[in-house]
Amino acid sequence: MSEGNVRVRFAPSPTGYPHVGNIRTALFNWLFARHSGGKFIVRIEDTDQSRKVEGALESILDSLRWLGLDWDEGPEVGGDFGPYFQSERLDLYHKYVLQLLDGGHAYKCYCSPARLAQARAQMAERKESMRSYDRHCRDLIPEEQARSEAQSITSVIRFKAPLDGQTTFHDLIRGDITFDNSELDDLVLLKSDGYPTYHLANIVDDHIMEISHVMRADEWVSSTPRHVLLYKALDWEPPLFAHLPMILGPDKSKLSKRHGATAVTEFRGQGYLPQAMLNFLALLGWSLDDKTEIFSREELVQYFAIERISKAAAVFSHDKLRWMNGVYIRDMSAEELTEQLLPFLEKDLPVEVKRPISREYVRQLVPLIQERLTTLGEAADLFGFFFVDKLFYNTELLLGKKLTRGTAVAGLEAALTRLEDQSFVAASLEEALRALASELGLKTGEFFGLLRVATTGRTATPPLFETMAVLGKDTCLKRIERALEKLRNNPKEPVPV
RNA sequence: GCCUCCAUCGUCUAGCGGCCUAGGACACCGCCCUUUCAAGGCGGAGACAGGGAUUCGAUUUCCCUUGGAGGCACCA
Secondary structure (H helix, E strand, O other), X not given: OOHHHOEEEEOOOOOOOOEHHHHHHHHHHHHHHHHHOOEEEEOEOOOOHHHOOOOHHHHHHHHHHHOOOOOOEEOOOEOOOOOOEHHHOHHHHHHHHHHXXXXXXXXXXXXXXXXXXXXXXXXXXXXXXOOOOOOOOOOOOHHHHHHHHHOOOOOEEEEOOOOOOEEEEEEOOOEEEEEEHHHOOOOEEEOOOOOEOHHHHHXXXXXXXXXXXXXXXXXXXXXXXXXXXHHHHOOOOOOEEEEEOOEEOOOOOEOOHHHOOOEHHHHHHHOOOHHHHHHHHXXXXXXXXXXXXXXXXXXXXXXXXXXXXXXXXEEOOHHHHHHXXXXXXXXXXXXXXXXXXHHHHHHHOOOOOOOOOOHHHHHHHHHHHHHXXXXXXXXXXXXXXXXXXXXXXXXXXXXXXXXXXXXXXXXXXXXXXXXXXXXXXXXXXXXHHHHHHHHHOOOHHHHHHHHHHHHHOOOOOOOHHHHXXXXXXXXXXXXXHHHHHHHHOOOOOOOOO
């Protein structure tokens, strides 16, 4: 297989919002396609009528777009192998089911769901391997079949899997994998509603669309031998397989909604950057060497190789994602960060803050908050004091660990007068306030801490003088006055100032 | 239960017989810087699941055990 002929596909089913595992699969396929100059195809596997979820398709495409995973063929862009929705390819599947039927590789099954369940229960009871179907209809005599047909009992088409022997396939990541055919069952190819099952649609489309490599999650290895058998029955050459390690939750089970935020769109909503997400996901199951952690999209494309995909499942680490997001935030230009931050501030800041949020103002404080942010979504919460009118905080905070109310009041009063005709530039603020601290006989830490709480309502903030400079004289003086009022009133009660 | 896969620090991983007294990163803990918080710098703690076999030599090869995961639908 020459590298230029690589055609890989991401084949999601629109049954929900794509979680990071799905998208990681998409990413690896995309990286492989781009690395080898091949095609990346998106095919929608919408063969389950009952599980369709409204908005899922858009969410899937949105997630791909957000991460910059562009597709060469698929929804919206079309291509020579369309349509790319399986629900629009039904004739194709019927054609090959017929071929399978004619060739004696498939048969009609009239079993009712109830009978199936019963048979399964019996097999389980007898502690046989829990095969899903007892092959009741596999060798129906013509009379029985005619009777069922006459009663127009609905039927499905099942694959007539070989009863003995073995099936081996080669996996690019795991090597040869062998299954005893006796373990395989007669899986349903065509459902009673006329739609194909995943197994049928998947192999027909992969073949017709000339897919060269099937890269999909590990959970598919157990159905791969059946697929291989199907290819054989149809006299087709199977594609190359690469089963990707699973992504697990912290409890090491298959990642799902119950592990909290797992949908890619959720991460976007929380203020994770696509570059960080991309970088992080790429490292879940793939690595270049023993030290490189930060990769640009281009580097990822350049270095990606199937040979370097690991076999073991990986636990999704929220901590590391957060760290990496912080790295990317710090790496942004101030202008860029300002733009990215604005929508989050618009959305998250308290309603009383007047809109639109000033871009110019945000641009001013970006240098103060950039290295303190790990997600964009934290900004409003952490640095809301730059925007709001009223500060809410416990008066006790003003006193810190050592200050008495008396010294605090004296300190703030002194600050007030000193700041009256003070130019609000960080350097000169520092000069003036340092001097004042020593005049008052207060340690700088204590005095600055007092001012910090008075002007921001918080004990942890960006550097005080720069913060005050951005806040401006009016705001700072007003806030100090209100802090004084608080101290003179009941110091226990957190009253709005 | 049956089948398949997997197995290095808590987590992501490097390691493809000697370079390993096992490297990096996140998280954690100290110290430094410092008006707080970050960021940054320095340092620390922390892993080859167990047992055989092969070999002059196993983290690296093979086998078994154990553990974990996935699959066992007219879902994908």
